Amino acid sequence: MKKLVGISAILGALIAVAAAQERVTVPAAIVAYPDLIVYNGKIVTMDDTSPGPSPGRIVQALAIRDRRIQALGADAEILAYAGPKTDKIDLKGKTAIPGIVDAHTHIHNNEVAWWVRENPAALATVARRFVVGGRTNEELRKGIELVLKERMIGAPSDQWAIIDLPTNDPKDPGSGTGIGVKFLQERQMALQDLDVLASKNPVFVESHPAYMINTEGKKAIEKMYGFFPPIDVADDTGFGEMTEYDRALMVDGYFRLRPKELADIVEQGLVKNAATGITTFASHMMGLQFLNAYQRLVREDRMPIRFAYTHYFGFQDNPDPASFYMRLGDMAGLGTDYFWSGGVGLGNIDSGPPMFCSTMEGPKELKDREWCRNSPGTAYAKAVLTAVLSKARVAVGHAYGDKGVDYFMDTLEEAMKLDPTITLDYIRSRRFSSDHCGFYPRPDQIPRIAKLGILISCGGNVLSRSYPWLERYGKQYANWIAPVHSLLKGGVKTVFENEAGVKGNRSETYFKEAYPLLSRKNEYGQAVAPEEAVDRMTLMKMMTSWPAEYVLREKHIGTLEAGKLADLVVLNKDYFTVPEQEIPNTFPVMTVVGGKIEVLRSEFAKELGRNAVGPQLEFKNDARYARAPGE
Numbered sequence: 243m244k245k246l247v248g249i250s251a252i253l254g255a256l257i258a259v260a261a262a263q264e265r266v267t268v269p270a271a272i273v274a275y276p277d278l279i280v281y282n283g284k285i286v287t288m289d290d291t292s293p294g295p296s297p298g299r300i301v302q303a304l305a306i307r308d309r310r311i312q313a314l315g316a317d318a319e320i321l322a323y324a325g326p327k328t329d330k331i332d333l334k335g336k337t338a339i340p341g342i343v344d345a346h347t348h349i350h351n352n353e354v355a356w357w358v359r360e361n362p363a364a365l366a367t368v369a370r371r372f373v374v375g376g377r378t379n380e381e382l383r384k385g386i387e388l389v390l391k392e393r394m395i396g397a398p399s400d401q402w403a404i405i406d407l408p409t410n411d412p413k414d415p416g417s418g419t420g421i422g423v424k425f426l427q428e429r430q431m432a433l434q435d436l437d438v439l440a441s442k443n444p445v446f447v448e449s450h451p452a453y454m455i456n457t458e459g460k461k462a463i464e465k466m467y468g469f470f471p472p473i474d475v476a477d478d479t480g481f482g483e484m485t486e487y488d489r490a491l492m493v494d495g496y497f498r499l500r501p502k503e504l505a506d507i508v509e510q511g512l513v514k515n516a517a518t519g520i521t522t523f524a525s526h527m528m529g530l531q532f533l534n535a536y537q538r539l540v541r542e543d544r545m546p547i548r549f550a551y552t553h554y555f556g557f558q559d560n561p562d563p564a565s566f567y568m569r570l571g572d573m574a575g576l577g578t579d580y581f582w583s584g585g586v587g588l589g590n591i592d593s594g595p596p597m598f599c600s601t602m603e604g605p606k607e608l609k610d611r612e613w614c615r616n617s618p619g620t621a622y623a624k625a626v627l628t629a630v631l632s633k634a635r636v637a638v639g640h641a642y643g644d645k646g647v648d649y650f651m652d653t654l655e656e657a658m659k660l661d662p663t664i665t666l667d668y669i670r671s672r673r674f675s676s677d678h679c680g681f682y683p684r685p686d687q688i689p690r691i692a693k694l695g696i697l698i699s700c701g702g703n704v705l706s707r708s709y710p711w712l713e714r715y716g717k718q719y720a721n722w723i724a725p726v727h728s729l730l731k732g733g734v735k736t737v738f739e740n741e742a743g744v745k746g747n748r749s750e751t752y753f754k755e756a757y758p759l760l761s762r763k764n765e766y767g768q769a770v771a772p773e774e775a776v777d778r779m780t781l782m783k784m785m786t787s788w789p790a791e792y793v794l795r796e797k798h799i800g801t802l803e804a805g806k807l808a809d810l811v812v813l814n815k816d817y818f819t820v821p822e823q824e825i826p827n828t829f830p831v832m833t834v835v836g837g838k839i840e841v842l843r844s845e846f847a848k849e850l851g852r853n854a855v856g857p858q859l860e861f862k863n864d865a866r867y868a869r870a871p872g873e
Contacts, residue, residue: 705724
């Protein structure tokens with residue numbers, strides 16, 4: 243009897259609660275009131291992801307709860323959702339856009355490089371860095387000899403000598419035009435000569451994209467990574483691309499025993515880039531310790547922005563990357579809202595000028611200096627095929643010339659022949675991608691790229707970086723440099739990337755870096771294939787909604803819609819209406835990631851009566867080169 247009475251009491255209570263709920267007149271949305279409301283703004287949702295001129299819905303206000311967008315609409319409608327603890331920010335009529343999704347940038351490497359510059363004592367525990375100049379090969383040889391014979395006297399045997407040679411020619415500025423590149427490519431100093439000069443210390447001579455190491459350097463790399471490099475400079479087997487060592491020696495040497503310090507440095511780099519408007523980025527990691535640093539940030543909920551990383555570790559100093567990726571399988575998309583895999587990352591299938599892989603016709607001296615890392619028969623090509631057959635998504639993190647991209651597409655089509663489950667529809671569904679657009683795609687490549695559903699990432703910097711090489715190969719190749727208009731017209735989803743990065747507390751604006759794709763003028767002021775220009779709305783889609791597809795997260799980021807992650811950027815100017823020449827002077831005054839204000843600039847904070855939040859970058863737009871070629 244007591245049990246029946248107890249059950250009746252519970253049922254009665256439930257009926258009473260249900261009846262009370264029926265009488266509640268407050269909207270259910272207010273019961274779960276927002277954490278943050280931004281209002282009185284021009285909030286451009288970019289939810290029209292078509293190639294057309296429409297940005298989609300434009301609203302005044304937006305409500306955020308539990309890191310996601312709760313609702314969008316007019317001020318009165320959204321402010322009605324506010325609860326007693328809702329934070330409300332008046333945008334003062336400013337324009338807000340979805341957080342920028344950068345398809346290719348090296349935030350962690352850039353921040354470590356800056357930290358090393360500011361902490362020379364730490365660098366000295368691993369290496370000493372020297373700059374050697376010269377106008378002739380003999381002057382460079384003498385400079386290297388002076389460093390190794392005199393400046394490295396008494397150095398600990400495990401201390402590297404890193405020697406920088408001229409990469410750019412002041413009279414002919416541009417990537418790879420300096421005498422140092424040719425000096426190393428032509429092996430003007432033989433390995434045995436370097437070994438005689440430095441028989442006890444590892445030596446790394448660099449003039450990007452050309453590098454050279456001595457035998458002691460190979461031994462040091464073997465000690466660090468377990469593999470003795472077979473050669474000392476790049477060769478046709480696909481080995482010898484030493485950018486990874488340049489970026490990784492400090493990371494895997496000094497920071498291996500300092501994981502917390504590395505994580506702190508990476509975190510600082512991430513939040514600095516939030517100040518530029520980036521809320522998500524994609525990149526590979528060159529330096530094995532970076533993965534541990536990011537995992538620490540994820541575990542401690544300290545990721546200020548989101549990172550879609552591509553898996554390059556199987557290629558880094560590994561003589562058999564194919565066996566590695568045969569075992570890895572498909573990881574694309576696995577992870578958290580702040581850190582996930584974008585798939586297998588090919589750090590590079592060629593290198594920068596002049597060591598790219600192209601079909602352009604040119605003098606023999608130029609063609610001999612080109613380098614194709616993924617040409618048929620190489621270990622690299624075998625690994626790419628194995629990864630595709632293992633059902634991995636592959637992202638080509640660096641492709642500068644068109645020929646290497648041909649080889650990559652050949653690999654995709656070979657996989658289709660070898661495995662009947664790898665159909666064209668499957669290939670298209672995986673969104674394979676390729677970055678940079680230095681000298682590709684050529685016009686007849688575009689239909690093939692579109693057919694395979696490959697996404698392409700282009701940066702504005704290549705208009706400057708590639709232009710000097712038109713003088714050597716011929717101006718007829720100008721429309722191979724970031725041909726964005728032709729790509730989009732041909733049905734290829736094309737996104738924007740920015741490799742410039744923040745230097746200390748100073749940065750060029752993100753929109754300045756993107757501006758060359760609008761103006762088609764490089765940093766010398768020269769027009770480069772003006773017919774390939776895009777309009778500002780297209781460029782905005784290349785920075786927001788379209789790269790969300792590139793990083794496999796279009797259901798969560800890239801547009802401002804209810805249910806999506808609350809990533810938005812408030813701008814100092816209205817990007818959509820200012821005169822085009824004012825676009826480079828546009829920058830964020832507030833960056834919100836997952837509903838959290840990561841950056842609030844002091845000038846806007848003052849308007850709001852709040853304290854500034856996060857790094858207060860100095861935005862300064864400088865020309866990268868002193869003068870144009872030939873001046």
